[in-house]
Amino acid sequence: MEKIVIGIIGAGYIGREHARSLRLVRPMFGDKLVIAAIADKNLEAAENAARDFEIGRFTDDINSVIDDPNINVIFSCLPTKFHIDVIKRAADLGKAIFFEKPFAVSMQQAQAVSDILEGSGVPNQVGFVLRYAPTYHALKKLLAERSRESALRTIVLRDDQMFPIKGISHFTDWRSKVDLAGAGVLIEHGIHDLDLFEWLFGKVKRVSARSNNFAGYEGIEDYMEVRLEFASGVTGNMVHIWHDIPAHQSIRHFEIFFNKALITLDTYDMHHITVRDAVSEAKLERPDLYQMVVNEPLFKDLSNREDMLFVSDYYAIQDYWFVRNLLEGNALSPTVKDGLRAFTVGNACYESAKQDGAWVEIS
Ligand SMILES: NC(=O)c1ccc[n+]([C@@H]2O[C@H](COP(=O)([O-])OP(=O)(O)OC[C@H]3O[C@@H](n4cnc5c(N)ncnc54)[C@H](O)[C@@H]3O)[C@@H](O)[C@H]2O)c1
Structure with a gap:
Protein backbone atom coordinates (compact mmCIF):
# COMPACT_ATOMS: atom_id res chain seq x y z
CA MET A 1 0.00 0.00 0.00
CA GLU A 2 1.30 3.47 -0.79
CA LYS A 3 -0.51 5.34 1.94
CA ILE A 4 -2.32 4.14 5.03
CA VAL A 5 -5.40 5.95 6.21
CA ILE A 6 -6.73 4.43 9.43
CA GLY A 7 -10.16 4.37 11.02
CA ILE A 8 -10.32 3.09 14.61
CA ILE A 9 -13.59 1.43 15.67
CA GLY A 10 -13.93 1.61 19.46
CA ALA A 11 -12.52 4.27 21.77
CA GLY A 12 -12.33 2.24 24.98
CA TYR A 13 -9.18 0.86 26.59
CA ILE A 14 -7.66 -0.85 23.56
CA GLY A 15 -8.94 1.62 20.96
CA ARG A 16 -7.16 4.37 22.90
CA GLU A 17 -4.06 2.17 23.22
CA HIS A 18 -3.88 1.84 19.44
CA ALA A 19 -4.56 5.55 18.99
CA ARG A 20 -1.69 6.33 21.37
CA SER A 21 0.66 3.84 19.68
CA LEU A 22 -0.15 5.02 16.17
CA ARG A 23 0.35 8.65 17.14
CA LEU A 24 3.73 7.70 18.64
CA VAL A 25 4.93 5.98 15.45
CA ARG A 26 3.31 8.39 12.99
CA PRO A 27 6.38 10.66 12.60
CA MET A 28 8.36 7.61 11.45
CA PHE A 29 6.13 7.29 8.36
CA GLY A 30 5.66 10.94 7.39
CA ASP A 31 2.59 11.58 5.25
CA LYS A 32 2.24 7.88 4.45
CA LEU A 33 0.35 7.32 7.72
CA VAL A 34 -2.85 9.17 8.59
CA ILE A 35 -5.06 8.40 11.59
CA ALA A 36 -8.21 9.77 10.06
CA ALA A 37 -11.14 8.89 12.33
CA ILE A 38 -12.28 7.18 15.51
CA ALA A 39 -15.81 5.93 16.19
CA ASP A 40 -17.59 4.75 19.30
CA LYS A 41 -21.26 4.57 20.26
CA ASN A 42 -20.20 6.67 23.21
CA LEU A 43 -19.58 9.97 21.39
CA GLU A 44 -17.75 11.48 24.36
CA ALA A 45 -15.25 8.57 24.36
CA ALA A 46 -14.61 9.09 20.64
CA GLU A 47 -14.26 12.85 21.13
CA ASN A 48 -11.81 12.44 24.03
CA ALA A 49 -9.65 10.02 22.05
CA ALA A 50 -9.66 12.30 19.01
CA ARG A 51 -8.54 15.22 21.17
CA ASP A 52 -5.94 13.24 23.18
CA PHE A 53 -4.35 11.59 20.14
CA GLU A 54 -4.86 14.23 17.44
CA ILE A 55 -7.27 12.25 15.27
CA GLY A 56 -8.98 14.22 12.52
CA ARG A 57 -12.60 13.08 12.96
CA PHE A 58 -14.75 11.47 15.65
CA THR A 59 -18.27 10.07 15.43
CA ASP A 60 -20.76 7.74 17.06
CA ASP A 61 -21.57 6.20 13.67
CA ILE A 62 -19.11 3.33 13.26
CA ASN A 63 -20.36 2.39 9.78
CA SER A 64 -19.60 5.88 8.45
CA VAL A 65 -15.94 5.25 9.31
CA ILE A 66 -15.79 1.70 7.92
CA ASP A 67 -17.51 2.86 4.71
CA ASP A 68 -15.43 6.03 4.29
CA PRO A 69 -13.78 5.63 0.85
CA ASN A 70 -10.71 7.59 2.01
CA ILE A 71 -10.04 5.08 4.79
CA ASN A 72 -8.25 1.90 3.72
CA VAL A 73 -7.32 0.31 7.07
CA ILE A 74 -9.68 -0.51 9.93
CA PHE A 75 -8.82 -1.26 13.57
CA SER A 76 -11.55 -3.34 15.27
CA CYS A 77 -11.52 -2.51 19.00
CA LEU A 78 -15.08 -3.22 20.14
CA PRO A 79 -16.18 -5.75 22.80
CA THR A 80 -15.50 -9.28 21.58
CA LYS A 81 -18.96 -10.12 20.21
CA PHE A 82 -18.90 -7.23 17.72
CA HIS A 83 -15.57 -7.84 15.95
CA ILE A 84 -17.28 -10.06 13.38
CA ASP A 85 -19.60 -7.25 12.22
CA VAL A 86 -16.74 -4.78 11.81
CA ILE A 87 -14.51 -7.37 10.11
CA LYS A 88 -17.25 -8.45 7.68
CA ARG A 89 -18.14 -4.92 6.63
CA ALA A 90 -14.48 -3.88 6.23
CA ALA A 91 -13.50 -7.11 4.42
CA ASP A 92 -16.42 -6.71 1.98
CA LEU A 93 -14.96 -3.30 1.12
CA GLY A 94 -11.47 -4.80 0.65
CA LYS A 95 -9.89 -2.92 3.56
CA ALA A 96 -6.90 -4.15 5.56
CA ILE A 97 -7.93 -5.04 9.12
CA PHE A 98 -6.26 -5.12 12.50
CA PHE A 99 -8.59 -6.83 14.96
CA GLU A 100 -8.29 -7.47 18.63
CA LYS A 101 -8.18 -10.86 20.31
CA PRO A 102 -10.13 -12.97 21.18
CA PHE A 103 -12.21 -11.81 18.14
CA ALA A 104 -15.16 -14.17 18.72
CA VAL A 105 -17.50 -15.37 21.46
CA SER A 106 -17.69 -19.00 20.29
CA MET A 107 -15.80 -21.52 18.20
CA GLN A 108 -18.48 -21.20 15.54
CA GLN A 109 -18.10 -17.42 15.39
CA ALA A 110 -14.29 -17.73 15.33
CA GLN A 111 -14.56 -20.04 12.33
CA ALA A 112 -16.93 -17.58 10.63
CA VAL A 113 -14.44 -14.71 11.16
CA SER A 114 -11.69 -16.87 9.71
CA ASP A 115 -13.85 -17.77 6.69
CA ILE A 116 -14.62 -14.09 6.05
CA LEU A 117 -10.97 -13.05 6.20
CA GLU A 118 -9.53 -16.01 4.32
CA GLY A 119 -12.32 -15.74 1.72
CA SER A 120 -11.79 -12.02 1.11
CA GLY A 121 -7.99 -12.25 1.15
CA VAL A 122 -7.62 -8.83 2.81
CA PRO A 123 -4.43 -8.29 4.81
CA ASN A 124 -5.23 -8.97 8.46
CA GLN A 125 -3.51 -9.07 11.83
CA VAL A 126 -4.75 -10.18 15.24
CA GLY A 127 -3.68 -8.43 18.45
CA PHE A 128 -1.39 -11.05 20.00
CA VAL A 129 0.80 -8.23 21.19
CA ASN A 330 5.18 -7.72 3.48
CA ALA A 331 3.15 -10.51 5.07
CA LEU A 332 1.44 -9.56 8.34
CA SER A 333 1.85 -11.63 11.49
CA PRO A 334 0.11 -13.02 13.47
CA THR A 335 -3.00 -13.42 11.33
CA VAL A 336 -6.44 -14.93 11.74
CA LYS A 337 -4.82 -18.37 11.21
CA ASP A 338 -2.93 -17.92 14.46
CA GLY A 339 -6.01 -16.45 16.09
CA LEU A 340 -8.11 -19.43 15.09
CA ARG A 341 -5.48 -21.86 16.30
N1 LIG B 1 -4.57 -7.10 22.99
C1 LIG B 1 -4.79 -6.72 24.23
O1 LIG B 1 -3.87 -6.69 25.04
C2 LIG B 1 -6.19 -6.31 24.65
C3 LIG B 1 -6.34 -5.58 25.85
C4 LIG B 1 -7.63 -5.19 26.21
C5 LIG B 1 -8.73 -5.53 25.43
N2 LIG B 1 -8.55 -6.27 24.30
C6 LIG B 1 -9.70 -6.65 23.47
O2 LIG B 1 -10.19 -5.46 22.83
C7 LIG B 1 -11.61 -5.47 22.74
C8 LIG B 1 -12.17 -4.24 23.45
O3 LIG B 1 -11.80 -4.25 24.82
P1 LIG B 1 -11.64 -2.90 25.67
O4 LIG B 1 -10.86 -3.24 26.89
O5 LIG B 1 -11.15 -1.80 24.81
O6 LIG B 1 -13.14 -2.62 26.07
P2 LIG B 1 -13.76 -1.22 26.53
O7 LIG B 1 -15.04 -1.54 27.19
O8 LIG B 1 -12.75 -0.41 27.27
O9 LIG B 1 -14.04 -0.45 25.15
C9 LIG B 1 -15.02 -0.85 24.25
C10 LIG B 1 -15.61 0.37 23.58
O10 LIG B 1 -16.55 -0.07 22.60
C11 LIG B 1 -17.70 0.78 22.65
N3 LIG B 1 -18.82 -0.01 22.15
C12 LIG B 1 -19.42 -1.07 22.74
N4 LIG B 1 -20.37 -1.59 21.94
C13 LIG B 1 -20.38 -0.84 20.81
C14 LIG B 1 -21.13 -0.88 19.61
N5 LIG B 1 -22.05 -1.82 19.40
N6 LIG B 1 -20.89 0.07 18.66
C15 LIG B 1 -19.96 1.02 18.87
N7 LIG B 1 -19.19 1.11 19.98
C16 LIG B 1 -19.41 0.18 20.95
C17 LIG B 1 -17.83 1.17 24.10
O11 LIG B 1 -18.55 2.40 24.23
C18 LIG B 1 -16.36 1.28 24.54
O12 LIG B 1 -15.88 2.61 24.42
C19 LIG B 1 -12.05 -6.80 23.34
O13 LIG B 1 -12.19 -7.78 22.34
C20 LIG B 1 -10.89 -7.17 24.26
O14 LIG B 1 -10.80 -8.56 24.47
C21 LIG B 1 -7.30 -6.64 23.89
Whole structure:
Protein backbone atom coordinates (compact mmCIF):
# COMPACT_ATOMS: atom_id res chain seq x y z
CA MET A 1 0.00 0.00 0.00
CA GLU A 2 1.30 3.47 -0.79
CA LYS A 3 -0.51 5.34 1.94
CA ILE A 4 -2.32 4.14 5.03
CA VAL A 5 -5.40 5.95 6.21
CA ILE A 6 -6.73 4.43 9.43
CA GLY A 7 -10.16 4.37 11.02
CA ILE A 8 -10.32 3.09 14.61
CA ILE A 9 -13.59 1.43 15.67
CA GLY A 10 -13.93 1.61 19.46
CA ALA A 11 -12.52 4.27 21.77
CA GLY A 12 -12.33 2.24 24.98
CA TYR A 13 -9.18 0.86 26.59
CA ILE A 14 -7.66 -0.85 23.56
CA GLY A 15 -8.94 1.62 20.96
CA ARG A 16 -7.16 4.37 22.90
CA GLU A 17 -4.06 2.17 23.22
CA HIS A 18 -3.88 1.84 19.44
CA ALA A 19 -4.56 5.55 18.99
CA ARG A 20 -1.69 6.33 21.37
CA SER A 21 0.66 3.84 19.68
CA LEU A 22 -0.15 5.02 16.17
CA ARG A 23 0.35 8.65 17.14
CA LEU A 24 3.73 7.70 18.64
CA VAL A 25 4.93 5.98 15.45
CA ARG A 26 3.31 8.39 12.99
CA PRO A 27 6.38 10.66 12.60
CA MET A 28 8.36 7.61 11.45
CA PHE A 29 6.13 7.29 8.36
CA GLY A 30 5.66 10.94 7.39
CA ASP A 31 2.59 11.58 5.25
CA LYS A 32 2.24 7.88 4.45
CA LEU A 33 0.35 7.32 7.72
CA VAL A 34 -2.85 9.17 8.59
CA ILE A 35 -5.06 8.40 11.59
CA ALA A 36 -8.21 9.77 10.06
CA ALA A 37 -11.14 8.89 12.33
CA ILE A 38 -12.28 7.18 15.51
CA ALA A 39 -15.81 5.93 16.19
CA ASP A 40 -17.59 4.75 19.30
CA LYS A 41 -21.26 4.57 20.26
CA ASN A 42 -20.20 6.67 23.21
CA LEU A 43 -19.58 9.97 21.39
CA GLU A 44 -17.75 11.48 24.36
CA ALA A 45 -15.25 8.57 24.36
CA ALA A 46 -14.61 9.09 20.64
CA GLU A 47 -14.26 12.85 21.13
CA ASN A 48 -11.81 12.44 24.03
CA ALA A 49 -9.65 10.02 22.05
CA ALA A 50 -9.66 12.30 19.01
CA ARG A 51 -8.54 15.22 21.17
CA ASP A 52 -5.94 13.24 23.18
CA PHE A 53 -4.35 11.59 20.14
CA GLU A 54 -4.86 14.23 17.44
CA ILE A 55 -7.27 12.25 15.27
CA GLY A 56 -8.98 14.22 12.52
CA ARG A 57 -12.60 13.08 12.96
CA PHE A 58 -14.75 11.47 15.65
CA THR A 59 -18.27 10.07 15.43
CA ASP A 60 -20.76 7.74 17.06
CA ASP A 61 -21.57 6.20 13.67
CA ILE A 62 -19.11 3.33 13.26
CA ASN A 63 -20.36 2.39 9.78
CA SER A 64 -19.60 5.88 8.45
CA VAL A 65 -15.94 5.25 9.31
CA ILE A 66 -15.79 1.70 7.92
CA ASP A 67 -17.51 2.86 4.71
CA ASP A 68 -15.43 6.03 4.29
CA PRO A 69 -13.78 5.63 0.85
CA ASN A 70 -10.71 7.59 2.01
CA ILE A 71 -10.04 5.08 4.79
CA ASN A 72 -8.25 1.90 3.72
CA VAL A 73 -7.32 0.31 7.07
CA ILE A 74 -9.68 -0.51 9.93
CA PHE A 75 -8.82 -1.26 13.57
CA SER A 76 -11.55 -3.34 15.27
CA CYS A 77 -11.52 -2.51 19.00
CA LEU A 78 -15.08 -3.22 20.14
CA PRO A 79 -16.18 -5.75 22.80
CA THR A 80 -15.50 -9.28 21.58
CA LYS A 81 -18.96 -10.12 20.21
CA PHE A 82 -18.90 -7.23 17.72
CA HIS A 83 -15.57 -7.84 15.95
CA ILE A 84 -17.28 -10.06 13.38
CA ASP A 85 -19.60 -7.25 12.22
CA VAL A 86 -16.74 -4.78 11.81
CA ILE A 87 -14.51 -7.37 10.11
CA LYS A 88 -17.25 -8.45 7.68
CA ARG A 89 -18.14 -4.92 6.63
CA ALA A 90 -14.48 -3.88 6.23
CA ALA A 91 -13.50 -7.11 4.42
CA ASP A 92 -16.42 -6.71 1.98
CA LEU A 93 -14.96 -3.30 1.12
CA GLY A 94 -11.47 -4.80 0.65
CA LYS A 95 -9.89 -2.92 3.56
CA ALA A 96 -6.90 -4.15 5.56
CA ILE A 97 -7.93 -5.04 9.12
CA PHE A 98 -6.26 -5.12 12.50
CA PHE A 99 -8.59 -6.83 14.96
CA GLU A 100 -8.29 -7.47 18.63
CA LYS A 101 -8.18 -10.86 20.31
CA PRO A 102 -10.13 -12.97 21.18
CA PHE A 103 -12.21 -11.81 18.14
CA ALA A 104 -15.16 -14.17 18.72
CA VAL A 105 -17.50 -15.37 21.46
CA SER A 106 -17.69 -19.00 20.29
CA MET A 107 -15.80 -21.52 18.20
CA GLN A 108 -18.48 -21.20 15.54
CA GLN A 109 -18.10 -17.42 15.39
CA ALA A 110 -14.29 -17.73 15.33
CA GLN A 111 -14.56 -20.04 12.33
CA ALA A 112 -16.93 -17.58 10.63
CA VAL A 113 -14.44 -14.71 11.16
CA SER A 114 -11.69 -16.87 9.71
CA ASP A 115 -13.85 -17.77 6.69
CA ILE A 116 -14.62 -14.09 6.05
CA LEU A 117 -10.97 -13.05 6.20
CA GLU A 118 -9.53 -16.01 4.32
CA GLY A 119 -12.32 -15.74 1.72
CA SER A 120 -11.79 -12.02 1.11
CA GLY A 121 -7.99 -12.25 1.15
CA VAL A 122 -7.62 -8.83 2.81
CA PRO A 123 -4.43 -8.29 4.81
CA ASN A 124 -5.23 -8.97 8.46
CA GLN A 125 -3.51 -9.07 11.83
CA VAL A 126 -4.75 -10.18 15.24
CA GLY A 127 -3.68 -8.43 18.45
CA PHE A 128 -1.39 -11.05 20.00
CA VAL A 129 0.80 -8.23 21.19
CA LEU A 130 3.12 -10.35 23.35
CA ARG A 131 4.77 -11.59 20.17
CA TYR A 132 6.18 -8.07 19.85
CA ALA A 133 7.50 -7.87 23.42
CA PRO A 134 11.33 -7.82 23.61
CA THR A 135 11.17 -9.88 26.82
CA TYR A 136 9.61 -12.88 25.09
CA HIS A 137 12.08 -12.66 22.22
CA ALA A 138 14.90 -12.75 24.80
CA LEU A 139 13.19 -15.74 26.39
CA LYS A 140 12.95 -17.48 23.02
CA LYS A 141 16.67 -16.99 22.52
CA LEU A 142 17.49 -18.36 25.98
CA LEU A 143 15.23 -21.37 25.34
CA ALA A 144 17.09 -22.16 22.12
CA GLU A 145 20.48 -21.83 23.88
CA ARG A 146 19.49 -24.05 26.81
CA SER A 147 17.81 -26.64 24.57
CA ARG A 148 21.18 -27.30 22.93
CA GLU A 149 22.61 -28.34 26.30
CA SER A 150 19.78 -29.99 28.17
CA ALA A 151 16.31 -31.38 27.43
CA LEU A 152 13.25 -29.22 28.09
CA ARG A 153 11.02 -31.01 30.61
CA THR A 154 8.08 -28.94 31.74
CA ILE A 155 6.65 -25.42 31.81
CA VAL A 156 4.60 -23.84 34.58
CA LEU A 157 2.77 -20.54 34.11
CA ARG A 158 0.68 -18.59 36.57
CA ASP A 159 -1.09 -15.63 34.99
CA ASP A 160 -3.09 -13.44 37.30
CA GLN A 161 -4.90 -10.23 36.55
CA MET A 162 -7.10 -7.80 38.46
CA PHE A 163 -10.69 -8.76 37.64
CA PRO A 164 -11.43 -6.51 34.62
CA ILE A 165 -15.20 -6.80 35.01
CA LYS A 166 -15.33 -3.08 35.77
CA GLY A 167 -13.08 -2.32 32.80
CA ILE A 168 -9.31 -2.10 32.68
CA SER A 169 -9.00 1.67 32.86
CA HIS A 170 -12.58 2.90 33.16
CA PHE A 171 -16.00 1.43 33.99
CA THR A 172 -17.25 -1.00 31.32
CA ASP A 173 -18.94 -4.20 32.38
CA TRP A 174 -19.17 -6.21 29.15
CA ARG A 175 -16.62 -8.74 30.43
CA SER A 176 -19.22 -9.90 32.99
CA LYS A 177 -21.71 -10.77 30.23
CA VAL A 178 -21.29 -14.10 28.52
CA ASP A 179 -23.12 -13.05 25.34
CA LEU A 180 -20.64 -10.18 24.83
CA ALA A 181 -17.43 -11.81 26.13
CA GLY A 182 -17.98 -15.49 25.24
CA ALA A 183 -16.48 -16.74 28.53
CA GLY A 184 -14.06 -15.58 31.23
CA VAL A 185 -10.38 -15.40 32.08
CA LEU A 186 -9.07 -18.02 29.66
CA ILE A 187 -10.58 -16.72 26.45
CA GLU A 188 -10.46 -13.03 27.35
CA HIS A 189 -6.94 -12.90 28.81
CA GLY A 190 -5.34 -16.38 28.71
CA ILE A 191 -5.70 -16.57 24.93
CA HIS A 192 -2.49 -14.50 24.80
CA ASP A 193 -0.77 -17.33 26.70
CA LEU A 194 -2.27 -20.05 24.51
CA ASP A 195 -0.76 -18.31 21.50
CA LEU A 196 2.53 -17.62 23.29
CA PHE A 197 2.90 -21.25 24.42
CA GLU A 198 2.73 -22.59 20.87
CA TRP A 199 4.95 -19.77 19.58
CA LEU A 200 7.57 -20.65 22.20
CA PHE A 201 7.20 -24.40 22.68
CA GLY A 202 5.50 -25.87 19.58
CA LYS A 203 2.15 -27.52 18.92
CA VAL A 204 -0.10 -28.58 21.79
CA LYS A 205 -1.41 -32.13 21.37
CA ARG A 206 -3.99 -32.40 24.14
CA VAL A 207 -5.30 -30.51 27.15
CA SER A 208 -7.07 -31.23 30.41
CA ALA A 209 -8.73 -28.30 32.20
CA ARG A 210 -10.84 -27.38 35.20
CA SER A 211 -12.52 -24.06 35.83
CA ASN A 212 -14.18 -22.23 38.69
CA ASN A 213 -16.36 -19.21 39.02
CA PHE A 214 -15.83 -17.51 42.36
CA ALA A 215 -17.38 -14.12 41.51
CA GLY A 216 -20.52 -15.76 40.18
CA TYR A 217 -21.03 -14.07 36.80
CA GLU A 218 -22.84 -16.65 34.71
CA GLY A 219 -20.58 -18.32 32.14
CA ILE A 220 -17.58 -16.15 33.14
CA GLU A 221 -14.97 -18.36 34.78
CA ASP A 222 -12.43 -16.47 36.91
CA TYR A 223 -10.18 -19.48 37.48
CA MET A 224 -8.92 -21.95 34.90
CA GLU A 225 -6.20 -24.54 35.33
CA VAL A 226 -4.92 -26.31 32.23
CA ARG A 227 -2.59 -29.27 31.84
CA LEU A 228 -1.02 -29.40 28.38
CA GLU A 229 0.87 -32.03 26.49
CA PHE A 230 2.89 -30.82 23.52
CA ALA A 231 3.47 -32.88 20.39
CA SER A 232 7.14 -32.98 21.46
CA GLY A 233 6.18 -34.85 24.65
CA VAL A 234 6.97 -31.84 26.86
CA THR A 235 4.27 -31.07 29.42
CA GLY A 236 2.94 -27.80 30.80
CA ASN A 237 0.63 -26.36 33.42
CA MET A 238 -1.15 -23.03 33.26
CA VAL A 239 -3.23 -21.36 35.95
CA HIS A 240 -5.28 -18.29 35.07
CA ILE A 241 -6.77 -16.21 37.84
CA TRP A 242 -8.90 -13.07 37.91
CA HIS A 243 -8.56 -11.69 41.43
CA ASP A 244 -9.74 -8.69 43.39
CA ILE A 245 -6.52 -7.69 45.15
CA PRO A 246 -5.76 -4.10 44.11
CA ALA A 247 -2.44 -4.10 46.01
CA HIS A 248 -1.20 -6.95 43.80
CA GLN A 249 -0.13 -6.13 40.26
CA SER A 250 -1.21 -8.34 37.39
CA ILE A 251 1.70 -10.61 36.52
CA ARG A 252 2.77 -13.55 34.42
CA HIS A 253 5.15 -15.91 36.20
CA PHE A 254 6.87 -18.64 34.16
CA GLU A 255 9.02 -21.51 35.45
CA ILE A 256 10.63 -23.46 32.63
CA PHE A 257 12.43 -26.61 33.72
CA PHE A 258 15.15 -28.24 31.65
CA ASN A 259 16.93 -31.35 32.89
CA LYS A 260 19.76 -29.25 34.19
CA ALA A 261 18.52 -25.68 34.20
CA LEU A 262 15.60 -23.52 35.29
CA ILE A 263 14.46 -20.32 33.59
CA THR A 264 12.00 -18.10 35.44
CA LEU A 265 10.30 -15.03 34.00
CA ASP A 266 8.27 -12.45 35.87
CA THR A 267 6.44 -9.56 34.33
CA TYR A 268 6.14 -7.81 37.68
CA ASP A 269 7.03 -4.11 37.39
CA MET A 270 9.98 -4.49 34.99
CA HIS A 271 10.39 -7.81 33.25
CA HIS A 272 12.91 -10.14 34.91
CA ILE A 273 14.40 -13.39 33.70
CA THR A 274 16.56 -15.63 35.90
CA VAL A 275 18.55 -18.57 34.55
CA ARG A 276 19.92 -21.13 37.02
CA ASP A 277 21.98 -24.21 36.31
CA ALA A 278 24.41 -26.41 38.25
CA VAL A 279 27.10 -23.78 38.49
CA SER A 280 25.54 -20.35 38.14
CA GLU A 281 22.63 -18.00 38.50
CA ALA A 282 22.15 -15.17 36.00
CA LYS A 283 19.64 -12.39 36.65
CA LEU A 284 18.69 -10.56 33.49
CA GLU A 285 17.04 -7.18 33.72
CA ARG A 286 16.98 -4.06 31.67
CA PRO A 287 19.23 -3.39 29.81
CA ASP A 288 20.48 -7.01 29.55
CA LEU A 289 17.21 -8.30 28.07
CA TYR A 290 17.10 -5.63 25.41
CA GLN A 291 20.77 -6.00 24.52
CA MET A 292 20.00 -9.65 23.80
CA VAL A 293 17.45 -8.82 21.12
CA VAL A 294 18.31 -5.37 19.87
CA ASN A 295 20.00 -6.69 16.72
CA GLU A 296 17.11 -8.94 15.76
CA PRO A 297 15.22 -7.86 12.59
CA LEU A 298 12.14 -6.93 14.63
CA PHE A 299 14.00 -4.49 16.86
CA LYS A 300 17.17 -3.27 15.17
CA ASP A 301 15.55 -0.31 13.42
CA LEU A 302 14.12 0.76 16.77
CA SER A 303 17.42 0.58 18.63
CA ASN A 304 17.47 4.35 19.18
CA ARG A 305 13.86 4.44 20.42
CA GLU A 306 14.21 4.32 24.20
CA ASP A 307 10.54 5.24 24.47
CA MET A 308 9.46 2.15 22.49
CA LEU A 309 12.07 -0.55 22.72
CA PHE A 310 13.68 0.07 26.08
CA VAL A 311 10.47 0.64 27.99
CA SER A 312 9.11 -2.43 26.17
CA ASP A 313 6.18 -0.55 24.66
CA TYR A 314 5.05 -3.59 22.77
CA TYR A 315 1.77 -2.09 21.62
CA ALA A 316 3.73 0.62 19.80
CA ILE A 317 6.21 -1.94 18.42
CA GLN A 318 3.29 -4.08 17.19
CA ASP A 319 1.52 -1.16 15.51
CA TYR A 320 4.78 0.09 13.99
CA TRP A 321 5.27 -3.29 12.28
CA PHE A 322 1.63 -3.52 11.20
CA VAL A 323 1.97 -0.16 9.40
CA ARG A 324 5.44 -0.82 8.03
CA ASN A 325 4.57 -4.28 6.70
CA LEU A 326 1.45 -2.94 5.00
CA LEU A 327 3.42 -0.11 3.38
CA GLU A 328 6.18 -2.45 2.23
CA GLY A 329 3.78 -5.15 1.03
CA ASN A 330 5.18 -7.72 3.48
CA ALA A 331 3.15 -10.51 5.07
CA LEU A 332 1.44 -9.56 8.34
CA SER A 333 1.85 -11.63 11.49
CA PRO A 334 0.11 -13.02 13.47
CA THR A 335 -3.00 -13.42 11.33
CA VAL A 336 -6.44 -14.93 11.74
CA LYS A 337 -4.82 -18.37 11.21
CA ASP A 338 -2.93 -17.92 14.46
CA GLY A 339 -6.01 -16.45 16.09
CA LEU A 340 -8.11 -19.43 15.09
CA ARG A 341 -5.48 -21.86 16.30
CA ALA A 342 -5.31 -20.24 19.78
CA PHE A 343 -9.11 -20.18 19.85
CA THR A 344 -9.18 -23.90 19.00
CA VAL A 345 -6.82 -24.76 21.86
CA GLY A 346 -8.91 -22.59 24.19
CA ASN A 347 -12.10 -24.25 23.02
CA ALA A 348 -10.59 -27.67 23.81
CA CYS A 349 -9.89 -26.40 27.36
CA TYR A 350 -13.55 -25.39 27.80
CA GLU A 351 -14.67 -28.78 26.42
CA SER A 352 -12.40 -30.52 28.91
CA ALA A 353 -13.59 -28.36 31.82
CA LYS A 354 -17.18 -29.35 31.00
CA GLN A 355 -16.09 -32.99 31.36
CA ASP A 356 -14.32 -32.41 34.69
CA GLY A 357 -10.83 -32.39 33.23
CA ALA A 358 -11.06 -35.22 30.69
CA TRP A 359 -8.21 -35.07 28.15
CA VAL A 360 -9.26 -33.46 24.86
CA GLU A 361 -7.13 -34.07 21.76
CA ILE A 362 -6.36 -31.16 19.41
CA SER A 363 -5.89 -31.96 15.76
N1 LIG B 1 -4.57 -7.10 22.99
C1 LIG B 1 -4.79 -6.72 24.23
O1 LIG B 1 -3.87 -6.69 25.04
C2 LIG B 1 -6.19 -6.31 24.65
C3 LIG B 1 -6.34 -5.58 25.85
C4 LIG B 1 -7.63 -5.19 26.21
C5 LIG B 1 -8.73 -5.53 25.43
N2 LIG B 1 -8.55 -6.27 24.30
C6 LIG B 1 -9.70 -6.65 23.47
O2 LIG B 1 -10.19 -5.46 22.83
C7 LIG B 1 -11.61 -5.47 22.74
C8 LIG B 1 -12.17 -4.24 23.45
O3 LIG B 1 -11.80 -4.25 24.82
P1 LIG B 1 -11.64 -2.90 25.67
O4 LIG B 1 -10.86 -3.24 26.89
O5 LIG B 1 -11.15 -1.80 24.81
O6 LIG B 1 -13.14 -2.62 26.07
P2 LIG B 1 -13.76 -1.22 26.53
O7 LIG B 1 -15.04 -1.54 27.19
O8 LIG B 1 -12.75 -0.41 27.27
O9 LIG B 1 -14.04 -0.45 25.15
C9 LIG B 1 -15.02 -0.85 24.25
C10 LIG B 1 -15.61 0.37 23.58
O10 LIG B 1 -16.55 -0.07 22.60
C11 LIG B 1 -17.70 0.78 22.65
N3 LIG B 1 -18.82 -0.01 22.15
C12 LIG B 1 -19.42 -1.07 22.74
N4 LIG B 1 -20.37 -1.59 21.94
C13 LIG B 1 -20.38 -0.84 20.81
C14 LIG B 1 -21.13 -0.88 19.61
N5 LIG B 1 -22.05 -1.82 19.40
N6 LIG B 1 -20.89 0.07 18.66
C15 LIG B 1 -19.96 1.02 18.87
N7 LIG B 1 -19.19 1.11 19.98
C16 LIG B 1 -19.41 0.18 20.95
C17 LIG B 1 -17.83 1.17 24.10
O11 LIG B 1 -18.55 2.40 24.23
C18 LIG B 1 -16.36 1.28 24.54
O12 LIG B 1 -15.88 2.61 24.42
C19 LIG B 1 -12.05 -6.80 23.34
O13 LIG B 1 -12.19 -7.78 22.34
C20 LIG B 1 -10.89 -7.17 24.26
O14 LIG B 1 -10.80 -8.56 24.47
C21 LIG B 1 -7.30 -6.64 23.89
